[in-house]
Amino acid sequence: MQRPGGTASFIGREAELAALTRQAIGGAGGLTLLTGEAGSGKTRLLSELGDRAAAAGARVLRGRAVPGGGAFRPLAEALVRAAPPALAADRRLAPFRSVLAWVLPSWPAGTAPSTHLVDPALVLGEAVLELLDVVRDGGRCLVLLDDLHWADEDTLAVLQYVAPSLPGSGVRVVGAARSDERRPDGLTRLLDGREAAHVAVPPMGRAELAGLARMCAGGELAPELETYLVDAAGGLPLLLEELVAHLLGSGAPGDGPGGRPAVRDLAGTVPPGFAEIVQHRTARLTDKHREVIVVAALLGQDVRWELLPAATGAGRSLVAAAIRAGADGGLLALDPAGTPRWRHALTRDAVLARLSAPERADLAATVADRLAGAGTAEHEPALLADLHARAGRPHRAAALLRRQAADHVRAGALAAGIDVLERAVVLAAGDPALAVAVRVDHVRALALTARVGDALAGGDQELRRATGTGRSDLAAALADACLAAERFDDAERYLHEIADPAGPRALGLAAQLALGRGDPGAAAGLADRAAAAARRAGRPDLLCTALEIAGRARRRSDPRRAGEALRAALRTAEQHGLVPQRIRALSELGVEELFEAGDGAALREAEALAVEAGMLGTALGLELQQTALAAGTEGMVGAAARARRCADRAARLRLDGVRGHALMWVARGRVLADHPDEAGPILDEALRYSVSPVHIHATRHHLAGLDAWLDGDTERAVTGLGRAVGVLRGAPGANATPIWGEWALLTTIADPADGRARAELRRSDVGVQVINRAALRLADAVAAHHDADAAGAARLLAQGRDLLVRSPFHRALFDSFLCTADGLVDPIATLNAALAWLAGTGEVRMVRRCRVLLRRAGGAVPRPARDNGPVPVHLRARGVTGREFEVLGLVAEGLDNPGIARRLHLSRRTVETHVSRLLAKTGEPGRGSLPHWLAPRPD
Structure with a gap:
């Protein structure tokens, strides 16, 4: 290895350095793991690699793990210098600001999520990828992470997440780890996986x-x-x-040679091992300097020089002198900024090894008391807990570890939090109250990672010993975990263990249980009681939960009361600053918007709050809800493009339920875009990920029916839609999808005398969905027309169309249905209106079907290219073409026919023809009244 005064060659490691340099400077990005024994030269390889990459113009970020360094330590150290707080203003990082604040303490903090739909390590992985792309600014970036054998599992999970996205990104991450240490599980997965290149550093040859x-x-x-x-x-x-x-x-x-010692001179001067070298160097220090160095070793792998005055009881000048002596003696090294660090990780171990176990325990107790007296416990719970544990004070250590775990969970480091709590569980034994409190935290953390089985195993054991308030707290935590996992029988068992069954917590959990079991009536009653109890107890958090459950339970049976409950939940959350509860209330109000084809304001607000809080899983679910709303305003093809983006993001974040639901929308778009053969495989994929297959099965039949309709086969279309409704009929808790309305309308058109579909839709609570209500009015109009009730048919037709004003896709679809109902509507005007809206939407099948129907009705079918011109919808509905719209504009300017002919390079006769067609299509008596058609009108 190169040393000052040596040659330029990197002795013994040329091959390894060359491989690393090729990957870091010449490669396209990726992850490399460098492994070797302690002392094999990994750290120096990283240092040399970083220097070479920097000289080649790359941005180099450096971090390292240390024992007990906490969650995300190596990533935080690497990123903090490259990401000052000002970088948070970059618009590309807007969705990740709160997430990055978990690891960058100087960044503006957002709201810590109370629930994690996504493994937080995956969320942070998305954030790190985006941040590195911003930091590299179009160039190359090298991230060097040393001592990954000490890394926390959350850091390793982030690396596992980002690894597949690094190739082609311009970012190379190189991590070093000892091969002679026990590997963390996450490091083993990285080494065993395909995404990481592996460079082993073997023992050096003689x-x-x-x-x-x-x-x-x-x-x-x-x-x-x-x-x-x-x-x-x-x-x-x-x-x-x-x-x-x-x-x-x-x-x-x-x-x-040169006066160097010969082998015969080495007796008593050359210790046989590294530890003895370190002990020899330590012994050469003065007593006061040695005490400072030993305490520094006790405080961890980092040299916590700022804590040493309080930890040793020595003055700052003595500490500074001891650090200088340690550096001069080969125990410490000083970086270019003068910050001390251990010369090697093994050096610190060797310094501590000179103490006996009783000496270490006594010193740990002394140092812990000194630091606690100096007020360090508030900021250093992990360090104080370690010292108390070494000093034989397990309960004090457990209480501090509980605080540290809470910090980890709030920051999204669930694996680190669970690991700390598992240590605290052992240390808390013997203190019943503390043991239960630790176990409650442990159960909640495990539930956030879906490890409900592990949560119940430990929770049941503690529940048998617990008494009093702690027993109820633990039972409630266990019931909550079971509800999240839909283990309803287990949840009911734990509910019986709660001491106050009439309290807001127990009633709220009972309401969730009833709703989960498909009994919305019972859920609504329990939720009302829970809300009243929460108000009496002054618990706004539990009140929000109860109101939310009441709203969900009454969504189909009593939409008005459901909306009132959800808006009350929103007001309560806003008044008390309960951001997660506010997001949930807005999300549920967003479902109301979906049913009423609203403008999506609640969904957008909820998504913005979720993004700000770093709740990317929640934000993605809200984005998918907006996709469903967009289907009515943009069409299925446009919504499918949005849904594909949602599905891809859900796949990366491992949100299977969201992924399956998004793919369902993708399949719908493929049918409408004239690729029906692709829908089946997409739905097969959706079925593998969906937590509720009912809607996947219904969509398969629905698309078969829609495909038949678009091919002109009404009988087969009615059959397919009927089968879809049959699936939904067997799942009364399913969403109030517009499939019901499509089925009832097309069934009535096929046989106006058969009122069974209309009767079922009228009785059903799926009428909460405005499209279904509109379809029922239109189906009634078909029946009235069949019964020769012209006035009734006209009235019902207008009512149905009015209900679809905010869902133009379904208006166009239903209008195409109605054009096959003999004599109910003017097919030429109706189809022209549908084509006017469909222009430019990508709805290939719908456009083709409307054109076929228009031709069949004897209308003039515009050439396809003209469907894409900038003609206002109200004029397209009259069949006005793009060229005719140009002529209309020039008429409005006051040009006569010869002037228009000259401006457009047309013949005078052609212009006369266009003006005549404009008069016929608009119904105007002369050209003087044409200009008012240029005034903006509602679609």
Whole structure:
């Protein structure tokens, strides 16, 4: 390895360095893992690689893990220098600001989510990818992460998430880890996976070690001394360098070359191992300096110099002098900024190894008391907990670990939080109240990661011992975990363990249980009681939950009361600053918007809040709800493009339910875009991910029916839609989908005398969906027309169309249905209106079907290219073409026919024809009244 005064070659590691350099500077991005024994030179390889990459113009970020360093430590250290708080203003990072605040303390913090629909490590992975893209600014970026054998599982999960996205990104992440340490599970997965390149650093060969020894000594060594050093190093360049440095600094005389010691002079001067070298160096310090260095080792792998005055009881000047002595003695190193660090991770271990177990316990107790007296516990719970545990004070350690775990969970580091709580569970044994409190936190954290089985296993064990309030708290936490996992029988069992069954918490959980079991009536009653109890108890959080359940339970049976409950939940959340509850209330109000074809304001507000809070899973679900709303305003093809983006993001975030639901919309779009053969495989894929297959099965039949209608086969269309309704009929808790209305309308058109479909729709609570109500009015209009009730038919037709004003896609679809009902509507005007809206939407099948029907009705069918011109909808509805619209504009300017002919390079006769057609299509008596058709009108 290169040393000051040595040659330019990187002795013994040329091949490894060349491979790393090719990947970091010449490659297209990716993840590389560098492994080798402690002392094999991994850290120096990373350092040299970083220097070379920086010289080549790459942005280099460096971080490292340390034992007990907390969640995301290496990532935070790497990113913090490259991401000052001002970078949070970058618009590309807007969805990730709150998430990045988890690891970048100086960034503006958002609201910590109370629930995690997505593994937070995956959310942070998305954020890190976006941040690195911003940081590299179109260039290359190299992220160096050392000592990953000490990394927390959350950091390793982030690396596992980002790895597949790194190739082609311009970002290379290189992580180093010891091969002779027990690997964390996450590191094993990375090494065993396909995404990471692996560079192993083997023990150094004898020839390379001999060359390194000569370079470190600055000249030739006696052959027997050289052989001794090579043998003693055991293939580790670090140990060889330390041996040479120890010999040269020992002052041992010798008659070897250049006055170097010969082997016969080494007795008593060359310890056989690294630990003895460190102990020898420690012994050479003064007593006061040595005490500071030993306490520094006790405080962790980082040299916490700012804590040393309080931890040692020494003055700042003495601490500074001790750090300088440690650096001069080869125990510490100072970086260019003067910050001290251990010369090697093994150095700190060796310093602590000189203490006996009783000595370490006594010193830990003393240091913990000093730091606690200085007010450090508030900011350093993990450090104080470690010291108390070493000092034999388990309960004090457990209480501090509980605080540390809460910080981890709030930051989204669930694996780290669970790991800390599992240590706290062991330490809290013997203190019943603390043991239950720790177990409650443990159950909740496990539930957030869907490890409900593990939560129940530990929770049941503690529940048998628990008494009083703690027992009810634990039972409620267990019931809540079971409800989230839809383990309803287990949830009911734990509900019986809650001491106050009439309290707001127990009633709220009972309401959730009833709703989960498909009994909305019972759920609504329990939710009302829970809300009243929450008001009496002054618990706005539980009140929001109860009101939300009441709203969901009454959504189909009593939409008015449902809306009132949800709006009350929203007001309560806003008044008390309960952001997660506010998001949930807005989300549920968004469902009301879906049913009424609203403008989506509640959904957009909820999504913005979720993004701000870093709740990307919630935000994605809200985006998909807006996709469903867009289907009515943009068409199925446009909505499918949105849904594809949702499905791709859901796949990366491993949100299977959202992914399955999004794919259902994608399949619908493929049928309408004239690719019906693709819908089946997409629905098969959706079925693998959907948590509720009812809608997938219904959609399969629905699309079969819609495909038949678009091909002109009404009988087969009615059959397909009927089968879709049959699936939904067997699932009374399913969404109030417009499939019901489509089926009832087309069935009535096929046989106006058969009123069964209309009767079922009239009785059903799916009328909460405005499109279904509109379809019922239109179906009644068909029946009235069949019964020769012209006035009734006209009235019902107008009512149905008015209900569809905010869903133009369904208006166009239903109008195409109605054009096959003999004599009910003017097919030419109706189809022209439908084509006017469909222009440019990508609804290929709908356009083609309307054109076929228009031709069949004897109307003039515009050439397809003209359907894409900038003609206002109200004029397209009259059949006005793009060229005719140009002529209309020039008429409005006051030009006569010859002037228009000159402006458009047309013949005068052609212009006369266009003006005549405009008069016929608009019904105007003369050209003087044509200009008013240019005034904007509602669609």
